[in-house]
Amino acid sequence: MTQKDAPEPGRPINEPSEIELSLPWYGAGTLRRRDRQRVEEALRDDPDLARHVDLVREELAETIHLNETLGAPSAAAADRLMAAIEAETEAARKRVPGALAGWLTGFFASLSPRTLAVAASFATLAIALQGVMIADIFTRPQNTPVLENEHHHGTFARIRFVRQANAAEITDFLQDNQATVVDGPTGGGLYRVRLGMKALAKEELHRIIARIRQDRIVEFAEVEESAP
Amino acid sequence: MAMQAPADEALIGRIAGGDRLAMQVLFARHHVRVYRYVLRLLHDEMAAEDVISDVFLDVWRQASRFEARSAVSTWLIAIARFKALSMLRRRRDEGLDDETAASIEETADDPERALAKLDKGEKLRKCLAALSAEHREIIDLVYYHEKSVEEVADIVGIPENTVKTRMFYARKKLGELCKMAGIDRGWP
Numbered sequence: 001m002t003q004k005d006a007p008e009p010g011r012p013i014n015e016p017s018e019i020e021l022s023l024p025w026y027g028a029g030t031l032r033r034r035d036r037q038r039v040e041e042a043l044r045d046d047p048d049l050a051r052h053v054d055l056v057r058e059e060l061a062e063t064i065h066l067n068e069t070l071g072a073p074s075a076a077a078a079d080r081l082m083a084a085i086e087a088e089t090e091a092a093r094k095r096v097p098g099a100l101a102g103w104l105t106g107f108f109a110s111l112s113p114r115t116l117a118v119a120a121s122f123a124t125l126a127i128a129l130q131g132v133m134i135a136d137i138f139t140r141p142q143n144t145p146v147l148e149n150e151h152h153h154g155t156f157a158r159i160r161f162v163r164q165a166n167a168a169e170i171t172d173f174l175q176d177n178q179a180t181v182v183d184g185p186t187g188g189g190l191y192r193v194r195l196g197m198k199a200l201a202k203e204e205l206h207r208i209i210a211r212i213r214q215d216r217i218v219e220f221a222e223v224e225e226s227a228p
Numbered sequence: 229m230a231m232q233a234p235a236d237e238a239l240i241g242r243i244a245g246g247d248r249l250a251m252q253v254l255f256a257r258h259h260v261r262v263y264r265y266v267l268r269l270l271h272d273e274m275a276a277e278d279v280i281s282d283v284f285l286d287v288w289r290q291a292s293r294f295e296a297r298s299a300v301s302t303w304l305i306a307i308a309r310f311k312a313l314s315m316l317r318r319r320r321d322e323g324l325d326d327e328t329a330a331s332i333e334e335t336a337d338d339p340e341r342a343l344a345k346l347d348k349g350e351k352l353r354k355c356l357a358a359l360s361a362e363h364r365e366i367i368d369l370v371y372y373h374e375k376s377v378e379e380v381a382d383i384v385g386i387p388e389n390t391v392k393t394r395m396f397y398a399r400k401k402l403g404e405l406c407k408m409a410g411i412d413r414g415w416p
Contacts, residue, residue: 016393022392024370030374032376056399066353072259072260074277077263081285085285
């Protein structure tokens, strides 16, 4: 876009240039590299275009602000989802005869999740059986609200479980400690676990971590010093 | 020590294998943004919550079919859009959408005098809220959900050139609303 093509304040624009059409994505940082370079070249020669980018950034900031004020859904949405998943898993499990289930459990345990996913004819059974193996692993404590800032507020620890720990044991552990898995696992098998919605006193926190470390299914546990 | 969380695609792979913990992580990561997207379409918090439960249930059921041609967040929003629009259509058919329509009109008809009392940022947000659903949606997708031209085209189901021109006219309309509200942004 040349300066000649640049819109003057108040002048209606009938046919915007390609560069002008791309400005919102340039402002949002989602343009492909080549397109971004083209916009940057045009910006160097065209002060009006640069001013237009300022408008885009203003719109962008206020759009984010507007959306951020919309709040977050209640915990009911997560509860409904997990109840539906539980019901589907349970229904699928009931459709599997006992002996066959035992054989299939071993068989599927030897396959990767992606392999399982590809095996379309066994997909329903695989989901059912693996669902049983990790039954109740959705461990959000009752009435804990699901908040946007869930990853930021509260007291967190990083925990790695022993290889032999099964889903039921992890579930029990989380429930016993009123804890919730927020993220993970990382490559090192660490889970980010929230121990409480509020910041706990240092003594209380050390007491909890000491107790957690004593648990036979915990291989490693440490306090997360600062929120990300 | 910084934790490196698994990529969304890896979570989907685990969900395909029946991993509920992965489902929990994916939900925690995306549910607020999906909820806000749906809420902007439906203007109904309860309905928006129902839709996001349905969206993630679909993810649970269809994870093995995810082909990673688009980002997981784009896939989620595309599912959410389909469900929200289906709900709107049902409501319209059942004549239950009068309240939503009224609330949209109420926002759109915001008196000029009330706008004059607001600061520039507030006025701009009021004008953003007063845009048509079509224009609001594209502005949200580009600015808030940070979707590229290609991703918006995928979600909305329109050609990429239409995405660009729709965004342009949404912004132009926003400029006109701003002018009416007493903000002369110098464009259009």
